[in-house]
Amino acid sequence: MSERIPVKDVTPVKVHQPDGSDQSIRYSSSNRIYVRSVSGPLESFRRYFGFIFLGLFAVLPWLSYNGQQAVLFDLNEQRFNLFALTLWPQDLTLLAYIFIVAAFALFFVTTFAGRVWCGFMCPQTTWTYIFVWIEQKTEGSRHQRMALDQRSLDADKFFRKALKHVAWVVVALLTALTFVGYFTPISALFVNFFTFSSGFWTTTWVIFFAACTYGNAGWMREIMCTHICPYARFQSVMFDKDTLTVAYDVNRGERRGPRPRKIPHSELADKGLGDCIDCNLCVQVCPTGIDIRNGLQYECINCGACIDACNGVMEKMNYPKGLIRFSSEAQMQGGETKILRPKLIGYAFVMVVMLGILIANFLLRSALEVDIIRDRNSLYRETNDGLIENVYTLKILNKSQQRQQYEIAVDGLPDYRFIGEQTVTVNGGEIFSIPVSIATDAYNLTDPVTEIHFHVSTQTADGELISVREPTNFLYR
CATH class of the missing domain: 2.60.40.10 (Immunoglobulins)
Structure with a gap:
C-alpha cells in the first residue's frame, strides 16, 4: 500500500485576474454595459450581413405573387403561402424536415466556427446593435453616455433620453407590425392599426411583440444571450479543440502592460513585455462585457468586435495583427486545425440526408x-x-x-x-x-x-x- 495515486492539479487559472478596482466593477456582467463603437472588416461584414437579412425581413411580406401576398402564414385559413407554394396542415412533415435541416446546419456551423450565428445572424444581436446605434446617435459616445447617466436630470438629459426611447418605440412598433404582417395581410394591417380599426387579437399581438422587441433589444440585451437563451448553455457540447472561436494569444500577449510607442516590437521580449498593452478596448467593445483575455467563455458570441479593436491598436503600435483572432484550441497550443473530423462530417452527413429527404418530399408533393x-x-x-x-x-x-x-x-x-x-x-x-x-x-x-x-x-x-x-x-x- 506504499504506492500513491498521482494527483493532477486542475484548478482553473485565469490569464488576467481583476484587481478589485473600480475598473473590474465597471466591466462586471452584473452592471450595465456601455458598448464602445468599433470599426474594422469584421464589423463592416457583420453590419452588411445584418442589413441583408433585415432588408429581407422588412420587404418579404410586401411582395405580391399572383395577386396575393407572396409570403403569408395564414393561421385562420390554416395555409402557408410561399410564392408559388402553398402548404397545408397535411404538409406538416415538410415543416418538420425544414426545422431538422436548420438544426443540423446550426450544429455544423457551431462545430466549425463557434457561435457565429449569435454574432452575425441572430435577430437578438441584430436588433440590439440597432438600438445601441440609436443610443449612440442620441446620447453620444461610450464616455458621453456614462457621464450622462451620472448627471442629475436636466433639460438636456431629459430630451436625449426621451428622443432615444421614442426612437426605440418606433423601431419596436415597426418590427412588430412587420412580424405580424407575415400572419395577416400586411397592407390592411398597417392601415387598420394606425386608424384604430384593427381587431382585438391583432392589436394585442402587435403590442406584445413591440414590447418584447423594446425590452429585449433596449434593456435586456446581453442578458438574453448570457442567461435566457439556451443555445449559450449547450453550445459547448458541439465544441472541440478544432472549433474556430475568438481567442487571445496568451504566449504572444503576456506579460501585458502599457508602454511608449517608441519601443520597437523586436525589443519587447528583452523588456519582459508581450504585445498586449492592456488598453481594455477589447472589453469596452464587447456586447456581453467579457474579457476575452480570460479565455473562452460561454458569454462570447463570436461577433469579432474585440478582434477589430485589437487589430486597430496593433496597427497604431506597429505590431503584427492577430493578437486576438479566430483560431482553435489546437492551433493556440502549437498544433494545426483539423477541418475534416468525425463530428463535423457526421453533422454534414445528417444535414445533407435530411435536405435530400426534404427536396424529395417537395418534388413528390401533389397539388x-x-x-x-x-x-x-x-x-x-x-x-x-x-x-x-x-x-x-x-x-x-x-x-x-x-x-x-x-x-x-x-x-x-x-x-x-x-x-x-x-x-x-x-x-x-x-x-x-x-x-x-x-x-x-x-x-x-x-x-x-x-x-x-x-x-x-x-x-x-x-x-x-x-x-x-x-x-x-x-x-x-
Whole structure:
C-alpha cells in the first residue's frame, strides 16, 4: 500500500485576474454595459450581413405573387403561402424536415466556427446593435453616455433620453407590425392599426411583440444571450479543440502592460513585455462585457468586435495583427486545425440526408388531395329501382394557387350509377366538399364489402396531368 495515486492539479487559472478596482466593477456582467463603437472588416461584414437579412425581413411580406401576398402564414385559413407554394396542415412533415435541416446546419456551423450565428445572424444581436446605434446617435459616445447617466436630470438629459426611447418605440412598433404582417395581410394591417380599426387579437399581438422587441433589444440585451437563451448553455457540447472561436494569444500577449510607442516590437521580449498593452478596448467593445483575455467563455458570441479593436491598436503600435483572432484550441497550443473530423462530417452527413429527404418530399408533393367520408347515418340503402346505394362526401383540396377543374370517376364496381356532379371547379387553396352516391345492382356484389376507388384528375395550364386515386369501401348486407 506504499504506492500513491498521482494527483493532477486542475484548478482553473485565469490569464488576467481583476484587481478589485473600480475598473473590474465597471466591466462586471452584473452592471450595465456601455458598448464602445468599433470599426474594422469584421464589423463592416457583420453590419452588411445584418442589413441583408433585415432588408429581407422588412420587404418579404410586401411582395405580391399572383395577386396575393407572396409570403403569408395564414393561421385562420390554416395555409402557408410561399410564392408559388402553398402548404397545408397535411404538409406538416415538410415543416418538420425544414426545422431538422436548420438544426443540423446550426450544429455544423457551431462545430466549425463557434457561435457565429449569435454574432452575425441572430435577430437578438441584430436588433440590439440597432438600438445601441440609436443610443449612440442620441446620447453620444461610450464616455458621453456614462457621464450622462451620472448627471442629475436636466433639460438636456431629459430630451436625449426621451428622443432615444421614442426612437426605440418606433423601431419596436415597426418590427412588430412587420412580424405580424407575415400572419395577416400586411397592407390592411398597417392601415387598420394606425386608424384604430384593427381587431382585438391583432392589436394585442402587435403590442406584445413591440414590447418584447423594446425590452429585449433596449434593456435586456446581453442578458438574453448570457442567461435566457439556451443555445449559450449547450453550445459547448458541439465544441472541440478544432472549433474556430475568438481567442487571445496568451504566449504572444503576456506579460501585458502599457508602454511608449517608441519601443520597437523586436525589443519587447528583452523588456519582459508581450504585445498586449492592456488598453481594455477589447472589453469596452464587447456586447456581453467579457474579457476575452480570460479565455473562452460561454458569454462570447463570436461577433469579432474585440478582434477589430485589437487589430486597430496593433496597427497604431506597429505590431503584427492577430493578437486576438479566430483560431482553435489546437492551433493556440502549437498544433494545426483539423477541418475534416468525425463530428463535423457526421453533422454534414445528417444535414445533407435530411435536405435530400426534404427536396424529395417537395418534388413528390401533389397539388391535389382527396378525402372520402362515408355517410354515417346508414351503411347502405336500397333505392326505388332496387339498386344498392352508398353515399359519400368527397373533400377535394386544391393545393395550387390557380383555379382547377376536376373530373371524378369510380372503378372497382361493375355497372354502377354515379349520382352527383362528376365535373367540379375548385378555386386555388380551397377545400371543396361534394356529396355523391354510387348505386349498383345487388347481383353485381359478391361480398358484403367491395373495395372501390375514386379517381379525381385535372390538367394544369402547363399541360401537366394530376390524378389522385383514393380507396374506399362499398357496403352491402
